[in-house]
Amino acid sequence: MGVVDVAHLQVYCLAKPGAWPDNPWEHDYPVIKVGPEERGKIFAFLGSEGVGVKSGRSREVADEWLHRFPGDATVMAYIGRSGWNTLAFGGAIPDEDLLDAVDESYRLVVEGLPRKLRPEGWEG
Template identity: 65%
Template sequence: MTRDEVLAFCLAKPGAWQDMPWEGDVVVKVGPKIFAFFGDAGPAATIGVKCGPNRDVADEWLARYPDDASVMAYIGRSGWNTLRIGGAIPDDELIEAVDASYAAVVAKLPKRDRPPT
């Protein structure tokens, strides 16, 4: 998958919308909360997603893909990882990671901010 394909997948989620809260940084939100951070658009394209409820669970990604997964700066302690797009991580696992991140963020939203199901 390409960065644009992953971004399009994220934006197809119910209630998802694109934002640029910091210059040059693209994020995808559901309601007021981010569920995907997009890094560089070049050959080292990445996506930041919530990979588990805590660091221990998210570390499984680091063990399986040491060259293509890393702890996200600042919020990594809460289970967020940066995953390289187009690397060793299979496309279906990237999609599963996006789905899981979206579901985790939606589950914590107040009912008024949740998209219709």
């Protein structure tokens, strides 16, 4: 079993330039956004069992996770068609891959922001 859990991932996400927590749906865990408050975009949906991340610009790219980790990577409800997956903690997905997935989600979301809204210090 890995050491990455929701608490670890929240700290990891919030250490990224411009990242901040929001709880628009009053869940047990926040979503993590990047960008100015009113225009911030989610890059991580934290949950007790896993994390929702943007896994690719297209569903085809995101589907690579489903093939590599059947049962531990699933298409997110509602936004899965846009390349979002849920990745489970403590299963077949190595911790390093979970952290890499968060990094990639952050990168994809920041690149989608207008240049003037991208945080200083992010690596593009």
